[in-house]
Amino acid sequence: MCRIGSIKSKVPVHPSKALHLMLPQQEGHDNSGFAMVMQDLYGTFANYKEKPLLSMACTQKGNQMVEEYMDAHNFVQLAEWIPIPDKRPGLDIQAMPYYVFRNYDFPEHYNELSEEEKQNLLLDTRLALRKLLEEAGEGFVYSFWPDVLTLKEIGDPRDIATYFHLWDDHGGLMAKNIVVQCRQNTNYDIVRYAAHPFFLQGYTLCANGENTFYTKNKEFQKSLHRGYIGFESDSQCFLYTLHYVLHELKWPINYFKHVITPLPFEEIEEREDKEVLKAIRQSLAHLEINGPNTIIATLPDNRMITCCDSKKLRPVVLGQDENMVAISSEVCGLNEIMPGRDREKDIYPNEREVIVIDDELEVQRWKQ
Amino acid sequence: MEAVKTQDVSVNDLSWKIEYHAERCTMCGSCVATCSFKAIEVKTQAQSIVVSTDSQPNPEHRRIARPIISQKASLTDYCRGCGMCEKVCPNNAIRPVRNVDTRQVLLSKDSGPIKRGGRTNLNAQRTLDSIVVGRISQMTDPSLDSARHTFDIRSPLGRVLSPKELPFKLENGKMIMAHKAPPVNWIYPLIFSDMSIGALSTRAWEAVALACAYLNEKCGLPVRMSSGEGGMPVKLMESDYLKYFILQIASGHFGWNRIIKAIPHMVTDPAGVLIKIGQGAKPGDGGLLPAAKVAEHVQAIRGVPKATLSSPPNHQGLYSIEESVQKMHLSLNAAFGFRVPVAIKCAASATSVSVYNNLLRDPYKICGGFFLDGIQGGTGAANEVSLDHTGHPVVSKLRDCYNAAVKQGLQGQIPLYGGGGIGLTGNAAADAFKMICLGANGVFVGKVLIQLLGCVGNEHGRCNSCNTGKCPMGICTQDPRLVKRLDVDKGAQKIVDYVLAFDAELRKLMAPIGNSSLPVGRSDALVSTDKAIADKLGIQYVC
Numbered sequence: 001m002c003r004i005g006s007i008k009s010k011v012p013v014h015p016s017k018a019l020h021l022m023l024p025q026q027e028g029h030d031n032s033g034f035a036m037v038m039q040d041l042y043g044t045f046a047n048y049k050e051k052p053l054l055s056m057a058c059t060q061k062g063n064q065m066v067e068e069y070m071d072a073h074n075f076v077q078l079a080e081w082i083p084i085p086d087k088r089p090g091l092d093i094q095a096m097p098y099y100v101f102r103n104y105d106f107p108e109h110y111n112e113l114s115e116e117e118k119q120n121l122l123l124d125t126r127l128a129l130r131k132l133l134e135e136a137g138e139g140f141v142y143s144f145w146p147d148v149l150t151l152k153e154i155g156d157p158r159d160i161a162t163y164f165h166l167w168d169d170h171g172g173l174m175a176k177n178i179v180v181q182c183r184q185n186t187n188y189d190i191v192r193y194a195a196h197p198f199f200l201q202g203y204t205l206c207a208n209g210e211n212t213f214y215t216k217n218k219e220f221q222k223s224l225h226r227g228y229i230g231f232e233s234d235s236q237c238f239l240y241t242l243h244y245v246l247h248e249l250k251w252p253i254n255y256f257k258h259v260i261t262p263l264p265f266e267e268i269e270e271r272e273d274k275e276v277l278k279a280i281r282q283s284l285a286h287l288e289i290n291g292p293n294t295i296i297a298t299l300p301d302n303r304m305i306t307c308c309d310s311k312k313l314r315p316v317v318l319g320q321d322e323n324m325v326a327i328s329s330e331v332c333g334l335n336e337i338m339p340g341r342d343r344e345k346d347i348y349p350n351e352r353e354v355i356v357i358d359d360e361l362e363v364q365r366w367k368q
Numbered sequence: 369m370e371a372v373k374t375q376d377v378s379v380n381d382l383s384w385k386i387e388y389h390a391e392r393c394t395m396c397g398s399c400v401a402t403c404s405f406k407a408i409e410v411k412t413q414a415q416s417i418v419v420s421t422d423s424q425p426n427p428e429h430r431r432i433a434r435p436i437i438s439q440k441a442s443l444t445d446y447c448r449g450c451g452m453c454e455k456v457c458p459n460n461a462i463r464p465v466r467n468v469d470t471r472q473v474l475l476s477k478d479s480g481p482i483k484r485g486g487r488t489n490l491n492a493q494r495t496l497d498s499i500v501v502g503r504i505s506q507m508t509d510p511s512l513d514s515a516r517h518t519f520d521i522r523s524p525l526g527r528v529l530s531p532k533e534l535p536f537k538l539e540n541g542k543m544i545m546a547h548k549a550p551p552v553n554w555i556y557p558l559i560f561s562d563m564s565i566g567a568l569s570t571r572a573w574e575a576v577a578l579a580c581a582y583l584n585e586k587c588g589l590p591v592r593m594s595s596g597e598g599g600m601p602v603k604l605m606e607s608d609y610l611k612y613f614i615l616q617i618a619s620g621h622f623g624w625n626r627i628i629k630a631i632p633h634m635v636t637d638p639a640g641v642l643i644k645i646g647q648g649a650k651p652g653d654g655g656l657l658p659a660a661k662v663a664e665h666v667q668a669i670r671g672v673p674k675a676t677l678s679s680p681p682n683h684q685g686l687y688s689i690e691e692s693v694q695k696m697h698l699s700l701n702a703a704f705g706f707r708v709p710v711a712i713k714c715a716a717s718a719t720s721v722s723v724y725n726n727l728l729r730d731p732y733k734i735c736g737g738f739f740l741d742g743i744q745g746g747t748g749a750a751n752e753v754s755l756d757h758t759g760h761p762v763v764s765k766l767r768d769c770y771n772a773a774v775k776q777g778l779q780g781q782i783p784l785y786g787g788g789g790i791g792l793t794g795n796a797a798a799d800a801f802k803m804i805c806l807g808a809n810g811v812f813v814g815k816v817l818i819q820l821l822g823c824v825g826n827e828h829g830r831c832n833s834c835n836t837g838k839c840p841m842g843i844c845t846q847d848p849r850l851v852k853r854l855d856v857d858k859g860a861q862k863i864v865d866y867v868l869a870f871d872a873e874l875r876k877l878m879a880p881i882g883n884s885s886l887p888v889g890r891s892d893a894l895v896s897t898d899k900a901i902a903d904k905l906g907i908q909y910v911c
Contacts, residue, residue, distance in 0.1 A: 210882075216888070224777060275545050282524050291883075
């Protein structure tokens with residue numbers, strides 16, 4: 001079982017906070033990798049919040065290929081953070097030669113485009129870069145989106161943090177939202193793309209669990225959107241469903257849980273909105289998730305959500321204080337980073353519950 | 369010898385021979401009385417016996433003439449192997465035995481093609497038996513407890529819209545239906561297939577209907593039953609129980625005069641309407657009710673004289689799928705105020721995917737289900753050549769249809785139901801589960817139900833005489849003396865018990881793969897020990 005966690009804070013926090021959240025939970029394979037998505041950035045990228053930020057790991061040739069592509073498509077490079085790694089001997093990390101975090105200015109003609117058209121072009125650019133590097137075997141592109149940074153690597157999370165100077169809290173890399181996980185996918189081939197969190201057009205998601213409807217989900221999602229690709233992990237299906245329900249269908253967030261874990265028919269029949277719930281269940285039967293899982297996600301507007309499977313087979317707990325809300329698979333992670341919080345306010349969401357936290361750290365919870 | 373010609377039929381030419389033990393026979397006559405095929409008769413036979421009646425051995429040779437039971441050497445009144453004689457014999461004196469040297473099929477064409485009921489005798493291969501549920505949840509995704517967890521075992525019947533087509537309107541943060549969507553009923557994934565009053569005796573039909581109602585009212589399982597072509601009793605149509613029935617319309621439109629007249633008096637809607645285009649047992653052939661079975665009540669219900677009732681091979685006037693959609697689907701939808709799903713049943717065929725694709729793309733979104741009937745489906749009457757030599761296995765064809773929908777992202781929009789041989793080897797739950805994993809929303813069964821009522825017909829030429837009107841079990845006959853043999857309540861109880869076991873077994877298969885709702889299209893849960901089958905169905909080959 002993998003542990004997942006997230007932090008939402010009123011003041012920007014360093015990635016080390018996320019590591020402190022995760023490390024006490026370590027068990028089994030839980031030290032086989034490190035992956036995080038940061039959103040609402042401060043430090044190096046604070047002045048470029050509106051500009052898309054490319055996160056990738058690649059070879060020198062890969063970097064060149066990307067630069068050429070971006071030049072050819074009139075993206076203008078703005079800020080950049082290329083970490084100078086700590087290459088002390090003995091670190092457990094399967095490092096790539098280059099890690100590139102780079103802001104671009106939109107090409108001039110983008111200014112005339114609507115927000116939606118811009119979003120689509122950013123996605124298409126990321127997909128094109130991914131394809132370019134994948135075919136050449138020269139690297140990985142994780143996200144290309146304003147105010148979002150993704151870092152993923154294989155190895156011991158402590159050593160990965162050392163490698164990237166994440167323990168230094170140097171102020172260059174901070175965010176108000178971090179979603180994090182400390183292991184590689186152990187079920188299938190170990191590939192960097194298979195590590196959670198996953199990202200798509202402002203939606204970030206990581207999951208703890210198994211998706212036993214993976215085949216059904218995948219077969220359906222493949223035809224729903226060009227961005228639903230990869231499927232290196234069965235958990236990507238959760239992200240794609242979240243994106244589909246909120247971004248494509250534009251349904252209120254209340255309905256996401258009804259899609260992934262629909263109510264039993266007997267319960268639906270007793271509801272006032274039974275016609276709508278039945279219509280959702282039958283039209284999106286192939287997006288249902290069956291199996292044990294918990295998910296944590298952030299939305300484009302920085303809201304953070306969590307919910308779990310319909311049998312409550314996987315754990316999750318939420319802790320809060322004045323400046324921070326953290327979500328974690330196990331409570332020991334919260335105890336590490338928020339030892340002084342009021343533990344009576346911890347929330348253990350049930351199998352029908354959805355929790356949403358906004359930028360004011362107001363925690364909303366409701367039953368589906 | 370001159371009295372016998374080589375062309376004469378002898379008992380040894382027949383498929384079944386009567387094994388008779390004269391020494392055990394009590395001469396009660398039950399076997400002769402019970403044989404509805406008149407295949408045996410009482411004869412007098414000269415016998416040479418030795419008896420000793422004294423206290424000391426004192427053998428005495430006698431020649432006597434005594435009555436015995438004799439099998440007729442006839443191609444019309446021949447033994448079907450039903451075993452009723454054995455069942456009624458109080459002293460184990462008689463039973464039918466399969467004759468491996470039979471020449472019957474060869475010799476029986478004197479009065480034209482052989483007609484019979486039952487299933488194919490030549491294509492009883494079992495694709496589903498080389499598939500096992502091989503993806504078992506362990507460790508990280510725990511198996512469920514089939515007895516304790518709740519399982520949501522329901523399937524849609526009706527046209528499902530794509531999510532973008534749903535008529536949702538946002539009001540105060542809540543979605544509401546802006547207008548009606550096509551009707552969808554969520555039913556149990558096991559449908560009692562279409563067997564008409566006429567093909568079945570009234571008692572047999574009643575037993576199946578009773579079981580259906582009991583499963584709904586007392587067991588909470590929304591099992592639905594298709595009427596078959598031939599209508600339904602008016603009283604039933606005007607009762608609340610109509611909601612458990614799917615009205616069938618086939619090419620003969622038998623029974624629809626009464627159905628249409630009953631519509632204004634219906635207090636509830638039927639569960640659906642099923643347009644029968646074809647049937648797996650005899651694809652390309654219409655329904656057939658031999659005159660022998662067109663009893664008075666059948667004449668009344670269908671509005672016909674006593675004559676052989678042949679439904680045409682096709683719905684007259686329909687020459688394309690588009691037309692069938694426009695004419696039949698629309699008019700039947702309209703007849704019930706667009707509140708009742710209208711589905712279609714076709715024989716599995718090399719062309720099924722084209723038909724399914726066409727229906728999926730229909731702009732009216734009006735087809736509420738695609739029932740695919742395979743070669744192993746049963747029938748009350750067909751030409752044997754059709755039963756044994758025409759048709760298409762259902763498993764791969766259903767999978768092809770599902771995959772065709774997947775390719776277009778339309779899976780689930782027209783629910784797929786598979787039938788024809790489901791439960792052929794006794795376990796319908798295992799068959800249903802595998803079909804569901806391959807993409808079916810549910811299955812339909814017919815033969816299994818009448819087997820539970822007592823039918824002894826099988827795929828090795830036993831009985832299969834549904835067409836004769838002489839069904840020894842009182843199931844496929846309208847002869848009141850034969851019908852009386854069937855106990856309606858006991859028959860219904862057998863079906864109820866079977867479906868309850870089916871339900872428990874379905875959970876027993878869902879639990880180990882960790883699913884609480886039906887794993888429609890979860891082909892990853894299946895593996896096959898046959899490479900060719902694995903490749904064809906796109907599942908894992910294991911050995």
